[in-house]
Amino acid sequence: MKNILLFAILIFSGIAYAQSTGTISGTIEDENGVPLPGATVQIAELNLGAISNFDGNYTLENVPAGDHTVTISFVGYKTFETSVTVVAGQNSELNKTLEEGENVLDEVVITAGKKLxxxxxxxxxxxxxxxxxxxxxxxxxxxxxxxxxxxxxxxxxxxxxxxxxxxxxxxxxxxxxxxxxxxxxxxxxxxxxxxxxxxxxxxxxxxxxxxxxxxxxxxxxxxxxxxxxxxxxxxxxxxEGTTLVYGVGSQNVITGRLRHAQIINNRLSYKVHFERNAGREFRYVDSVxxxxxxxxxxxxxxxxxxxxxxxxVHYKTGKQSELIGYYGHxxxxxxxxxxxxxxxxxxxxxxxxxxxxxxxxxxxxxxxxxxxxxxxxxxxxxxxxxxxxxxxxxxxxxxxxxxxxxxxxxxxxxxxxxxxxxxxxxxxxxxxxxxxxxxxxxxxxxxxxxxxxxxxxxxxxxxxxxxxxxxxxxxxxxxxxxxxxxxxxxxxxxxxxxxxxxxxxxxxxxxxxxxxxxxxxxxxxxxxxxxPSILNLKGNLFGGLVLGNGEGFTLTDGTKIDKLExxxxxxxxxxxxxxxxxxxxxxxxxxxxxxxxxxxxxRNIVDAENGNFVTHIGDTPVDEVSAGASASPFLLTxxxxxxxxxxxxxxxxxxxxxxxxxxxxxxxxxxxxxxxxxxxxxxxxxxxxxxxxxxxxxxxxxxxxxxxxxxxxxxxxxxxxxxxxxxxxxxxxxxxxxxxxxxxxxxxxxxxxxxxxxxxxxxxxxxxxxxxxxxNLNDNVSLxxxxxxxxxxxxxxxxxxxxxxxxxxxxxxxxxxxxxxxx
CATH class of the missing domain: 2.40.170.20 (TonB-dependent receptor, beta-barrel domain)
Structure with missing residues (x-):
């Protein structure tokens, strides 16, 4: 009997809680009517948030009844803020068309914290x-x-x-x-x-x-x-769309670019690009x-x-997940x-x-x-x-x-x-x-x-x-x-x-x-x-004139030069x-x-005048590593x-x-x-x-x-x-x-x-x-x-x-x- 009573209390509490909360849902698009996946929708004071899916749709669940300030943000667009009234047991619809950001405080960035x-x-x-x-x-x-x-x-x-x-x-x-x-x-x-x-x-x-x-x-x-x-x-x-660019410039510069992006269906989209640039550098000849x-x-x-x-190729694997394959050359x-x-x-x-x-x-x-x-x-x-x-x-x-x-x-x-x-x-x-x-x-x-x-x-x-x-x-x-x-x-x-x-x-x-x-x-x-780069560590340039320092050196007089840290x-x-x-x-x-x-x-570590040459790289004799380095009057590292x-x-x-x-x-x-x-x-x-x-x-x-x-x-x-x-x-x-x-x-x-x-x-x-x-000559052409x-x-x-x-x-x-x- 106690268990049945406890079960009934839990059900009743859940129903009561559900009846005291509602939801907010809607669609987020740009000014061209294109859905914006990944937009952030938040009620900061309640610490409630949601991310729009690939169709731009979102739902905020379990929102307490009452008036709440909702913030919508997306990279490159103005952050939008409004008040929404939530009625218990009902859904409040909030659709939004975001405008491109106009000032530096509208910016949303993703790199600093690997998140919006x-x-x-x-x-x-x-x-x-x-x-x-x-x-x-x-x-x-x-x-x-x-x-x-x-x-x-x-x-x-x-x-x-x-x-x-x-x-x-x-x-x-x-x-x-x-x-x-x-x-x-x-x-x-x-x-x-x-x-x-x-x-x-x-x-x-x-x-x-x-x-x-x-x-x-x-x-x-x-x-x-x-x-x-x-x-x-x-x-x-x-x-989505196609971009074609042709350019010319001084120094005989010619450039041509093509980009095409297309949505195939609700799950699949893709993009391709191509570019060719050619020209001539400024006239300059260095001294050797x-x-x-x-x-x-x-x-x-x-x-x-x-x-x-x-x-x-972008493939939607779920409402809020995506698989992306990329190749570039x-x-x-x-x-x-x-x-x-x-x-x-x-x-x-x-x-x-x-x-x-x-x-x-x-x-x-x-x-x-x-x-x-x-x-x-x-x-x-x-x-x-x-x-x-x-x-x-x-x-x-x-x-x-x-x-x-x-x-x-x-x-x-x-x-x-x-x-x-x-x-x-x-x-x-x-x-x-x-x-x-x-x-x-x-x-x-x-x-x-x-x-x-x-x-x-x-x-x-x-x-x-x-x-x-x-x-x-x-x-x-x-x-x-x-x-x-x-x-x-x-x-x-x-x-x-x-x-x-x-x-x-x-x-x-x-x-x-x-x-x-x-x-x-x-x-x-x-x-x-x-x-240090691999070149710093393992370089062997110009026949041993320049050597990387990944293992340290020993000189003829026993001097040790530590490896790079x-x-x-x-x-x-x-x-x-x-x-x-x-x-x-x-x-x-x-x-x-x-x-x-x-x-x-x-810097040169060899003192040829005093017969002080490199004998070992790490524990290996230098001759076994670089034949040209053992008797060189200069060895740079x-x-x-x-x-x-x-x-x-x-x-x-x-x-x-x-x-x-x-x-x-x-x-x-x-x-x-x-x-x-x-x-x-x-x-x-x-x-x-x-x-x-x-x-x-x-x-x-x-x-x-x-x-x-x-x-x-x-x-x-x-x-x-x-x-x-x-x-x-x-x-x-x-x-x-x-x-x-x-x-x-x-x-x-x-x-x-x-x-x-x-x-x-x-x-x-x-x-x-x-x-x-x-x-912009018209909606399609610009110079x-x-x-x-x-x-x-x-x-x-x-x-x-x-x-x-x-x-x-x-x-x-x-x-x-x-x-x-x-x-």
Missing amino acids: QKVTDVPATVEVITAKEIEEFPSFNLGELAARQKGVDFVRSGVLGTGINIRGFNSAFNSKNLQITDDRVSMLIATGLPYGSFSTVIKDDVERVEILLGPNGTLYGPNAHNGLVSTVTKNPRTS YVGTTAYDEHNLDRDFDALKYGGA SNNTNLAVTNAGRNQIKDWTLDIAQLKFVSKNLFANAYYTWSRTDETYAINQRTQNYVSFVENGFSEEEAWSRALYEQWVPAFGIAIPRGALFKDMSERFNGEAQYNNNWGDFYLTAGAQYQLDMADSDGTYLLDQDGPIEIAQTGVYGQFEYKLGSGWNFLAGLRADNHDLYGTNLLPKAAITKSIGAGTFRLTYGRGMAV VETINSFEFGFKGKISDKLFIDASAYYNMSENFISPL YSNFGSVDTYGFDLGLNYYFSDALRASLNYSYFGRSLDTDDLANDGNLDGMVLESELPINTPANKLNVGLHYSTNKFYGALFARWIEDYDFFSGINVAAETQDMDGDDVNEIVENARVGRTWNYGPLGGFTIDANFGY GVNVTNLFDSDIREFVASPTIGRLISFELKYNVNFFKKKQ
């Missing part, structure tokens, strides 16, 4: 290149838009070559900013460099780019050291020194060509800057295959990357080799052919191995699984990542004579967030990474945010690390993002970084050294004159504190600590001011960018003002003169004005023009690179959606 967050709630400085900015930028080179963001050091090495750095420590071989695309690591396998032109996606398929400033390794792993750049492409369900004589880079090919294509021929001179990239291909599962609480991702080139070579080394042959009686043809592999030594009448050829047959496998959930005010993100690099140069530039070099790393992470109420949020995270060569490293993260009115204060701490950075940041008035928005942050264990520039504190301030202001007209101002300051009396900071071990040994390579001050205009017919932007002159040292490359480096009253660095193995044209930096504008360096200012932005003159590009774009629903 309003940009003001993110405990980090995030720059967003929006879909609208991308759509209204008439150039194939999306990287140019990074120049307009605060806290970002943008550099251009030519027509095709653009790159970014974040908060210091730049170089001509910079791998300290992790770049990802649709949850794929977008860094080359052996070198660790960002893809750049090797990317397999095209501009017209990019939904947005999110740039996170400062260490972000907790969720993303090694090499999110100074920052993270995340590219998110379009979902075919929300971007043989002894004290300068020679021009030989057989320089300034023509560039880039081909890319790919596609994705690129083929590149161009000039690339390195810290040992320029490389001639020849038909370097990159392929990626990915399978990804996404649902409300679970995420799984696996992808395979493979890289191929057979004819890429180092221009500097091949030119040196060529000169050694041709000046000793060899024919032009034989000299140029043999210069790929060897160098002639007239004193001995023999050729020695000094290979300039780079082959690549490297591959990489990545896998990740992640779980997300919340219980009341407590939010959890936990996951694991695995990466296996299989670098293979066929013995041309790596120590891989015995087969591919395999290096694995595994990371596990957890991030916890607690929303206390009254605008207070607390976050803590920890990541453990295990690397085959470095053991286990921990990356903690913590943050506190406080919302006040129309803005949020944030205080954050993060630790990041930069893992990871670089680390501990960063503290305080910032505010919010609205000062109805028209003025601000994002400001100040940071302090403590960096240790820098990877040094290449890397080591760890020093520590430095850096600090800075980033300020972004946006003022809206109207919905169509906006002005922006971005300013960044960067400073450093280096103890020149601490010999631990002596990178080349010559007994003196010099600024040139520390790879800061960042301007102290930079400023850009922009004016943006956009209506249904006209759009445009005008940007003025000022970079304070700064010195840049990277390997053999020097761009610096005349100076006495060591206080001996002799100028070791002289502007417009030879410095070491290269020519110094003086410091980088300067002032430029860029502009773009366009006109746009982009001008970089509008007034053709004399400015050099990177080492081993030409002065960047005026660049003009024109694009004709045709957009059509044959499948659009009739309204």
Whole structure:
């Protein structure tokens, strides 16, 4: 009897509870009537939430009767907020057509916490290149838009070559900013460099780019050291239609692009894309020194060509789950800057295959990357080799052919191995699984990542004579967030990474945010690390002249040189993002970084005059590893050294004159504190600590001011960018003002003169004005023009690179959606 009574009470309580609650449901679409899957619907005070499914439908269940404030948000759209009255036992319908975001506080980002967050709630400085900015930028080179963001050091090495750095420590071989695309690591396998032109996606398929400033390794792993750049492409369900683009420009640039996306049925959709770019780099020939004589880079090919294509299939496996398959390919021929001179990239291909599962609480991702080139070579080394042959009686043809592999030594009448050829047959496998959930005010993100690099140069530039070099790393992470109420949020995270060569490293993260009115204060701490690339560890360039340091060295006199370890950075940041008035928005942050264990520039560890050579690499005799290294008068490698504190301030202001007209101002300051009396900071071990040994390579001050205009017919932007002159040292490359480096009253660095193995044209930096504008002829056709360096200012932005003159590009774009629903 007791059990029956208890059962009846439970049933009655459940009915009573059901009768005191109701539901809210509806459909979320964009302004074209296209459903928006993944939109977030929340009642914050009740901690109730739902995600719209692939048809844009959602349901909030068990909502107590009464009036509640409902918030709807989606990436790139205005956040919508309204009051809804819920009646017990009934459903309240709330359908919404979201409008594109118009101001910086409307932005919703996904990269910082691997989930949808309003940009003001993110405990980090995030720059967003929006879909609208991308759509209204008439150039194939999306990287140019990074120049307009605060806290970002943008550099251009030519027509095709653009790159970014974040908060210091730049170089001509910079791998300290992790770049990802649709949850794929977008860094080359052996070198660790960002893809750049090797990317397999095209501009017209990019939904947005999110740039996170400062260490972000907790969720993303090694090499999110100074920052993270995340590219998110379009979902075919929300971007159905066909885009055709034809463009021409200065430097003989021609570009053609095609993107097509289509919804097949309620479950299946797909997209495909294609791009071809060709042109000619600015006229610039670097100096190659043989002894004290300068020679021009030989057989320089300034023509560039880039081909890319790919596609994705999206299949709905449930109301809130999706399976995505992706394949992409690129083929590149161009000039690339390195810290040992320029490389001639020849038909370097990159392929990626990915399978990804996404649902409300679970995420799984696996992808395979493979890289191929057979004819890429180092221009500097091949030119040196060529000169050694041709000046000793060899024919032009034989000299140029043999210069790929060897160098002639007239004193001995023999050729020695000094290979300039780079082959690549490297591959990489990545896998990740992640779980997300919340219980009341407590939010959890936990996951694991695995990466296996299989670098293979066929013995041309790596120590891989015995087969591919395999290096694995595994990371596990957890991030916890607690929303206390009254605008207070607390976050803590920890990541453990295990690397085959470095053991286990921990990356903690913590943050506190406080919302006040129309803005949020944030205080954050993060630790990041930069893992040496496979090239740093296992390099074998130019016949053993340059060797990686993955195992350490022993010299003839018994001296031990330790193997490379990871670089680390501990960063503290305080910032505010919010609205000062109805028209003025601000994002400001100040940071302090403590960096240790820098990877040094290449330095010579052999003292030939005193008979002190390398005898062992690790425990292996050097002759068994690299035959050309045992008796070489020079052997260049890397080591760890020093520590430095850096600090800075980033300020972004946006003022809206109207919905169509906006002005922006971005300013960044960067400073450093280096103890020149601490010999631990002596990178080349010559007994003196010099600024040139520390790879800061960042301007102290930079400023850009922009004016943006956009209506249904006209759009445009005008940007003025000022970079304070700064010195840049990277390997053999020097761009610096005349100076006495060591206080001996002799100028070791002289502007417009030879410095070491290269020519110094003086410091980088300067002032430029860029502009773009366009006109929508009708709903389908638009014409746009982009001008970089509008007034053709004399400015050099990177080492081993030409002065960047005026660049003009024109694009004709045709957009059509044959499948659009009739309204």
